[in-house]
Amino acid sequence: MEFDIPRETADFAAEVDEVLNSPETARLLAAVRAREDGLDGDVRELYRHLGSAGILAPSWPAEYGGRDADFTATVALLEKLVARGIPQNLYCISVLNVGSLILASGSEQQRKTLLPAMAAAQRIACILFTEPGNGSDLAGITTSATRDGDGWVINGRKTYNLKSAYADLALCAVRTDPNSSQYEGITLFLVPLDAPGVTIRPLPSLADEHFNDIWFTDVRVDDDALFGTTGEGWSLITQMFAAERTGLDYYARGRHWLDLAAERLTAPGGQPSDTALAGLARHRIRIEASKLLSCQVLQNLQEGNADIAESSFAKWHCSETAQRIAWWALDTLGPGVLEPGTDAGARTLEAALREAPGMTISGGASEVMLDIVSSARVFGTGNGED
Ligand SMILES: Cc1cc2nc3c(=O)[nH]c(=O)nc-3n(C[C@H](O)[C@H](O)[C@H](O)COP(=O)(O)OP(=O)(O)OC[C@H]3O[C@@H](n4cnc5c(N)ncnc54)[C@H](O)[C@@H]3O)c2cc1C
Incomplete structure (x- = not known):
């Protein structure tokens, strides 16, 4: 490549x-x-x-x-x-x-x-897909939008959201037809988050960034909030996943953490063990592979060749690699990483340890990514979660 x-x-x-x-x-x-x-x-x-x-x-x-x-x-x-x-x-x-x-x-x-x-x-826009009972199994969405005159009324709850407290609008997946199949009844809306009936509450997280829970209580939106057409939501979600799962942001964080750890490991006066240096070399190779996979996905997206299985593989590789780097930095640099004091780089490495677990869940859990890849290999198609 x-x-x-x-x-x-x-x-x-x-x-x-x-x-x-x-x-x-x-x-x-x-x-x-x-x-x-x-x-x-x-x-x-x-x-x-x-x-x-x-x-x-x-x-x-x-x-x-x-x-x-x-x-x-x-x-x-x-x-x-x-x-x-x-x-x-x-x-x-x-x-x-x-x-x-x-x-x-x-x-x-x-x-x-x-x-x-x-x-x-x-x-600023955020994403409201996940619900308390539906994460990987997104087709089980229960938040509803019902027709009301020339607009829609939304009711339901979304969870594990990042950034809704700072966002102006949310790309929100809802069910508009309770009678059609799980996949056909989903529709996307761009909902203004200052609309009456939207309540946002913080939800604690291990990482340096809390989640939010969002309640929709009789939230009224106009037709121009509709994204795509009614019932088109599943195909648009799959399309977005192909673009969301480039792995790029996971790769960039992993690279930064590896650079910070390498700086400390190879600082003048230090005597890194052969095992530590071998680990550094191994992670350097993995992070380069992350970059190449991510670039491959981005190039194909640019050329109009989105492929959900290829994206899922890149997301899996980049997030797993970044997570391993965060944990390797602790093992290699020792428990001092947990007491970073005023050293900004060490603070980043400590925060990485708390951010790492969520990386293989956010944007699609690792097991689900591998499931999509294996379905594509076996059946010749990767058609999103189920
Ligand atoms: C840091 C972070 C940020 C997030 N930001 C947002 C956001 O902004 N907006 C939003 O809508 N959501 C967000 N989420 C939610 C995220 O999309 C979900 O957590 C994720 O899709 C997993 O869903 P779940 O938590 O319900 O876990 P589940 O789907 O219940 O999964 C639990 C476990 O079961 C495994 N599993 C599930 N299905 C299968 C299967 N078919 N085969 C094998 N194993 C399976 C999973 O891999 C996982 O290990 C965020 C999550 C995190 C961690």
Whole structure:
């Protein structure tokens, strides 16, 4: 597998460095890090600053707030954001996942009104798929939307959401037809989160970022909140999974953690054991494989060849690799990792230990990813969860 990195990507990467090195970025990042509770807090102002520099959606068409760049620009951007310690979840969910789905399958009206604002981080989107009784088995969605005059009324509960507390709208999967098959009765809506009847409550998490529970109580939305057509939800969800499961954000975090651990392991004066160095070499190879798999998926998406099995494999590999790196860093560097003090890099490695368990669950659990891959191998098709 080889990928050509166009000259434009090198120019773009230099531009990103310039923005990330600016005093304003440093000031806004320091404000995010200064939270006393240690949580990845409200990064919207920081992202608005990056968005105003026009660097957040390089691979989108210029008319929707992008730069007409190829996928390698997105890879370079995410590597740099993560390496600088800029919390990436808000960006990945809003721009890379929801934004990319709007670009691929939204109406022209949705593309025109939402994408430039999302590329500028002036509008933020989150994803509301999971329910208390339906995670991997998404086709069991029970949150309902019923027709009411010229609009819809939504009732139900979503859980384990990231970022709804900071989002303006949510891509929400609901059941619009209780009588059709599990897969045919699902519809997607872009729900404004300030609508009356939406209640958001934090849910504790082991990681530096809490989840949210969201209740919809007689939430009324207009027809223009409909994403796609009624009953098209399952096919759109599968399409989004192919784009969400590139593994890119897992790869970028794994690479950053490996670099931080390697810096400590090979610091002058240290005497790393042969076992530690062999582990480092093994993880370097795995992380390079993560990058290649992720780039392969991104390139195929760019060329219109989305493949859910290929994405599932990349997501599985990148998340499992990042998780193993976090645990390997603890085993290799010793329990000092658990008492990071004021060392920012060590704090990142400690936080990685708490973030790692969720990586092989979020965006599709590892067992389910392997199930999709094996179904595709056996039956020649990977058609999403069931
Ligand atoms: C960090 C994080 C962020 C998240 N963010 C969001 C978000 O923003 N929005 C959102 O909607 N959801 C979000 N989720 C929820 C996530 O999508 C679900 O947790 C995930 O799909 C798994 O569902 P579940 O928790 O119900 O577990 P289950 O589906 O109950 O799975 C439990 C275990 O059973 C295994 N399992 C399930 N089915 C099978 C099968 N067919 N074969 C073999 N094993 C199986 C799973 O692999 C897992 O190990 C997030 C989760 C995490 C951890």
